[in-house]
């Protein structure tokens with residue numbers, strides 16, 4: 365029994381809509397905060413398969429979501445490529461050496477970093493109810509490259525964007541390397557039990573149109589093609605956050621089976637512009653979930669109605685904010701579960 369989420373990603377549309385939330389395993393949950401107090405840092409927990417599996421299952425146990433997303437981070441890939449990685453309290457991730465300063469071949473690969481992540485997937489798949497879909501993920505090459513190049517996060521990804529114009533061959537080599545790693549990493553997750561995988565392009569929105577084609581569409585298409593060949597039955601969800609008017613081109617040209625949509629797009633426009641029958645995931649505003657105003661229910665129903673004519677996975681337009689009250693999440697779930705499309 366594959367379950368409602370996997371069926372939907374495979375193109376089926378019924379009356380019930382499956383639901384999961386990006387970052388559903390995280391700090392808005394008191395049980396996550398308690399485990400983190402006890403275990404220490406984020407990265408140590410991501411590499412501790414037992415702890416990571418427990419965290420992955422927390423939102424399933426509490427809310428009964430249709431999908432369980434692996435508890436991990438997009439920066440595992442740079443770590444395995446050979447950058448030093450730490451999360452500094454209040455400052456975010458730091459990667460060194462930064463690729464603005466050194467060439468790729470200054471880094472020594474350590475694929476053993478992937479092993480505990482695969483083990484987390486195996487443990488979760490064993491422990492999850494059969495109808496709950498186990499979701500793997502990776503960051504998309506452009507988004508991951510922005511951190512590898514700058515060594516940290518930034519508001520506008522200027523280091524990587526400038527490198528793309530100053531030394532395109534260097535950035536292309538970095539992207540190519542991330543493509544190769546990501547194919548291996550996602551294949552490993554699928555072999556360990558992930559039933560669908562999501563490519564997160566959190567910074568797809570910062571690019572000029574010709575750059576979008578080269579830095580977002582082409583590398584994601586290469587990953588999807590390789591995964592399709594190795595694991596033809598496993599759906600890939602592409603989430604190009606901030607893609608805006610470029611979303612339809614992304615959906616057509618990358619080969620992804622399903623497309624994630626952020627909250628800035630009108631779902632009625634998305635429903636008109638995407639290929640008929642293509643599964644869509646999204647796109648409820650995480651800030652409306654945080655605020656919990658009386659528009660929460662009506663807006664959720666607007667999203668459900670807009671996508672009623674195609675396979676739809678209900679989700680947020682980006683990760684759940686860590687200050688979100690549990691009661692607001694319960695209201696959202698009740699609205700989605702109560703909808704018959």
Ligand code: CP3
Nearest residue numbers: 386387388389390391406433436437438451456457564566
């Ligand atoms: O839905 C998912 O859980 C998807 C997986 C995912 C996570 N982070 C899990 C996570 C994805 C796609 C990310 C993206 C990510 N992670 C980015 C890109 C920008 C974005 O927001 O999309 C960046 C810069 C990171 C690095 C990162 N990870 C930071 C700065 C932190 C917070 C530091 C800390 O000490 O907690 C994380 C932690 C993190 N990543 C959590 C999860 C579920 C833990 C808890 C939480 O923040 O609620």
